[in-house]
Amino acid sequence: MQPLIFTRFMTVEGLAGWPPPVFDPAGPFAGSITTLAWVLTGMAVAVLAIVLLAIWTALKGRPALRKRLGGERMIWIGGVAFPVVVLTLLLIWGLSLTSGISKPIAGTDMRIRVSGEMWWWRVSYLDGQGREILRDANEIHIPAGQTVALELTSADVIHSFWVPRLSGKLDMIPGRTNVMRIQADKPGVYGGQCAEYCGGPHALMGFVVVAHTPEDFGRWMASRQAPPPAPATNEARRGAALFASAGCAACHAVAGTSANGLAGPDLSYVGARRTLGAGILPNNRGAMIGWIGNSQAIKPANRMPAYTMLPAEDLKAIAVYLEGLK
Amino acid sequence: MRGKAVIEKAACAACHAIPGIKWPQGELGPSLDGFADQGMIAGRFSNRPDLLVRYIRNAPSMTPGTAMPAMPISEGEARDAAAYLYTLHDR
Numbered sequence: 001m002q003p004l005i006f007t008r009f010m011t012v013e014g015l016a017g018w019p020p021p022v023f024d025p026a027g028p029f030a031g032s033i034t035t036l037a038w039v040l041t042g043m044a045v046a047v048l049a050i051v052l053l054a055i056w057t058a059l060k061g062r063p064a065l066r067k068r069l070g071g072e073r074m075i076w077i078g079g080v081a082f083p084v085v086v087l088t089l090l091l092i093w094g095l096s097l098t099s100g101i102s103k104p105i106a107g108t109d110m111r112i113r114v115s116g117e118m119w120w121w122r123v124s125y126l127d128g129q130g131r132e133i134l135r136d137a138n139e140i141h142i143p144a145g146q147t148v149a150l151e152l153t154s155a156d157v158i159h160s161f162w163v164p165r166l167s168g169k170l171d172m173i174p175g176r177t178n179v180m181r182i183q184a185d186k187p188g189v190y191g192g193q194c195a196e197y198c199g200g201p202h203a204l205m206g207f208v209v210v211a212h213t214p215e216d217f218g219r220w221m222a223s224r225q226a227p228p229p230a231p232a233t234n235e236a237r238r239g240a241a242l243f244a245s246a247g248c249a250a251c252h253a254v255a256g257t258s259a260n261g262l263a264g265p266d267l268s269y270v271g272a273r274r275t276l277g278a279g280i281l282p283n284n285r286g287a288m289i290g291w292i293g294n295s296q297a298i299k300p301a302n303r304m305p306a307y308t309m310l311p312a313e314d315l316k317a318i319a320v321y322l323e324g325l326k
Numbered sequence: 327m328r329g330k331a332v333i334e335k336a337a338c339a340a341c342h343a344i345p346g347i348k349w350p351q352g353e354l355g356p357s358l359d360g361f362a363d364q365g366m367i368a369g370r371f372s373n374r375p376d377l378l379v380r381y382i383r384n385a386p387s388m389t390p391g392t393a394m395p396a397m398p399i400s401e402g403e404a405r406d407a408a409a410y411l412y413t414l415h416d417r
């Protein structure tokens with residue numbers, strides 16, 4: 001599955017931040033994990049060197065050295081004391097370095113709940129009491145320079161939440177809530193990917209984290225409190241009517257309308273998303289029509305049916321309506 | 327290869343299977359395999375570079391009602407994309 005992820009749309013500006021580099025931390029949590037990874041790599045190389053040296057000594061070394069190497073003292077020092085001391089120190093250091101990432105939620109934390117669904121992401125912004133204040137999907141907006149606590153869960157099978165540049169990788173388990181913190185030091189777009197095989201199009205289950213300056217984030221949050229603008233043109237109005245009559249509303253919600261389906265991603269502001277299909281296509285007219293008309297060819301076995309029975313002008317009208325939701 | 331980058335950026339492959347692009351291989355529109363050796367564009371216009379460039383950028387202006395949408399690319403990008411399509415010979 002890996003090659004597919006890393007070859008798709010290498011050059012696409014529309015999918016900024018993709019593929020997410022793994023050794024390029026953009027915040028303190030990812031930073032400490034990267035430090036740990038490099039230290040572990042360094043230690044592994046050092047141990048390998050010691051072992052090779054010991055083998056060489058055992059085969060070709062001077063007799064006196066070989067005798068020492070085979071002695072009981074060497075086993076106590078090299079075989080027991082060295083690993084116990086080194087591994088204990090590493091464990092303590094590693095745990096303290098990363099302990100802040102998943103400590104329990106405190107009252108002042110900014111909270112976002114993310115639920116893995118086959119094969120997309122349901123996103124809820126929560127207030128201090130854990131009440132939902134905003135629904136979205138496939139995109140997570142955060143203020144830069146600020147720690148955000150994610151409550152990770154799953155609606156079906158085990159998924160894993162991973163934004164390599166912002167934090168660690170944590171499983172999303174049905175019936176459980178795992179906490180992981182993320183932080184971006186600078187505004188930007190950071191790619192993420194499901195990191196636990198969850199069947200079918202798992203490799204095509206991506207998302208993006210968008211970090212804003214704190215002021216921009218405040219504006220964004222305020223603008224999302226209102227429902228999206230009503231369709232402004234005749235074509236968009238026709239698209240809105242088709243959205244209801246073609247059955248889209250059974251699976252999708254659009255705030256401020258009668259569409260309140262929950263089986264698929266919330267589309268209230270789908271026109272403002274950077275991607276379609278859960279992080280995999282740039283969001284433009286063509287990709288929108290192509291997705292609605294036949295998402296099954298793009299993301300095989302995903303849970304949205306193909307709509308090849310809709311005539312071209314209907315597909316276009318629906319796309320125009322959805323584009324306007326921003 | 328500039329043309330291939332344009333095609334990837336615009337996500338033409340959301341609707342077309344295009345040789346050289348592994349994923350996606352959309353099926354809303356026709357496969358563009360062998361397009362260089364095809365006589366007509368969309369069964370209506372002779373397969374010439376100038377017409378193809380126009381078609382790629384704004385198909386609905388030439389065949390109203392088609393599912394092939396106007397694509398958000400510049401004239402130069404459309405020329406690059408067309409150049410790539412003209413490398414797709416019958417195999």
Ligand SMILES: [Cu+2]
Nearest residue numbers: 194196198202
């Ligand atoms: Cu998965």
